Amino acid sequence: MTRTTPPRPIDVEAVFPELAAYRRRTTRLHPRPGRPGRHDSHVGGPMLWPRDEPWPLCRERHQPETEGYAPEDVRAARAAGARPRSRPWAGADAPGTSEPVPFMGLAQLFARDVPGLAAGPGGADLVQLFRCPLTHGPHLERRYLLQWRTAAQTERAGRFLGAAPEVPLLRWEDELPRPCVVHPEEVDTYPWAEDDTLPAALLARIDAWDDAQTAEGGRDAPLYQGALSIPPGWRVGGHPSWASTGPMDIACASCATPMRLLLTAAGEEADADSHTWMPWEDRDPPLTGMASIRGGESVSHPSGLRFGRDRDLHVFICPTDPGHPPRWVLS
Incomplete structure (x- = not known):
């Protein structure tokens, strides 16, 4: 629609x-909740990401956490119209070290779908937006990442990443995007x-x-x-x-x-x-x-x-x- x-x-x-x-x-x-595919422009859907390409990681030190929200709990709660419960971080997995954390994909936009989308480096016509799901420093700062691609070249990769890696727990439940189609x-x-x-x-x-x-x-x-x-x-x-x-x-x-x-x-x-x-x-x-x-x-x-x-x-x-x-x- x-x-x-x-x-x-x-x-x-x-x-x-x-x-x-x-x-x-x-x-x-x-954006409206839906089931976008990796070849679509979307907010919160699967990224068009070649399987052989490493997923982006945030390598900066993160703020220590004691509890958070499991992505699967957030998805289940949304489906049920409820609020998810928080869980404690397991000691060995808790953030606060320099261990890399996978970025969370927020959106991807193709120039073929979105009028006025600026071209990226080398005429790139696909942009992907990411955010680190954890925070940095005493002011809880955020880290974002912009990935530019040439759509036709990327789509020729043939094999693509199925499910993106995720942290065990998110600091807030609204770190996890709900997959949305765009209009x-x-x-x-x-x-x-x-x-x-x-x-x-x-x-x-x-x-x-x-x-x-x-x-x-x-x-x-x-x-x-x-x-x-x-x-x-x-x-x-x-x-x-x-x-x-x-x-x-x-x-x-x-x-x-x-x-x-x-x-x-x-x-x-x-x-x-x-x-x-x-x-x-x-x-x-x-x-x-x-x-x-x-x-x-x-x-x-x-x-x-x-x-x-x-x-x-x-x-x-x-x-x-x-x-x-x-x-x-x-x-």
């Missing part, structure tokens, strides 16, 4: 014509309105307009940030959201070039401020607002993943050389 974003409740360029110069296309992925859809986006993301005079007009909207329509009135600029959820390209950190300048560590947003990974697909972006196919037409959204967890939190404290994970790449190290920003 396709997913169709409703028209914006207000034509933002009619109110602020200057925004036309800042318009960018983003591809919403609309790519292109929409227009506009910059986050804060600091210097737009000219100061335009930002002031947007703020004044938001205040007038709220005064007239109350808390349900459509505002620029939540309803008109950037959709929630998994998406490729477009503008980054900066709800937690405020706008940041992201430069390539190798050449200092301003970096380009490759993709955004998110846990939640809608909240009270952004519910107007929820597709028609996931709504009950007689109802309005958040009450109209149907499908429960499979629609509001389809992947089962979380990034930080319900933040967005932005993955930036260098437009001059996509082979330069990416940057990861939780915002």
